[in-house]
Amino acid sequence: MAAGLPLANKSQQGIISGGFIFQSFGNWEGTEMTLTFFVYPSEYYFNNPANFTLNWIKNTPFSDALKQTIGGVYKKSKININISGDLKLPYDCVGFYGTLDDLAQFVLQISTEMNHPVYIVPQxxxxxxxxxxxxxxxxxxxxxxxxxxxTWISPNVMQVKTVLRADIISGSYINMPEKFQNIPGLISTRTDSMPSSMKYNSAFLGKFYVIEMRHIGNYRSPDGSGWATIMNCAVEGTQP
Incomplete structure (x- = not known):
């Protein structure tokens, strides 16, 4: 939410998407006019490949190889690597990939075989x-x-909808609120007033792991639900 709104929080603001628009089209349905963009999260895609060269030398950390491979293409991007130092191979591994997606698929495959799945998430x-x-x-x-x-959408996986958030990515942990915070103007019922007193508590408590998420926005919509982040989150300790 932008500055000036009652619940605005500057720490939640930021860029949520960036990339290359490779297709767009407009539509007109009744009184609704829309413009749809398909965005690839990189300027490199199947028709404009890059040169991701993986040179993973035996008995060296996987993080070193990934930093060299991705940093050689995305020289201006900030690369945050947080993976186990035990990810090493007893042999040299060399590969060439045209897109970040191709590289990410290989990285996930080989790291899963080593029991430490590695994910690459651009934002x-x-x-x-x-x-x-x-x-x-x-x-x-x-x-x-x-x-x-x-709400629960599958065993140990809940879906939560919040105001638009730029400070959360796939792989983040979130802490669900324990109760409604005391804010000026809040009129609450007594704790023994059932069931209305239950409205001040969330049905989901504790820490959850964000396994996937998406952002939705309805241009010029005055409704808060028209600008939201929807996350699928696993109970801590049950994430894939």
């Missing part, structure tokens, strides 16, 4: 590389950030 002008050993500080979710109540 804005940063490339985040992490595995299951990475334990970042959880991002707090305030009760006022929630749009509706979270």
């Amino acid at each position: 804005a002008n940063e490339i985040n590389i992490f595995d299951d050993t990475y334990k970042p500080d959880p991002v707090p979710i305030a009760f006022t950030d929630l749009i509706g109540q979270p």
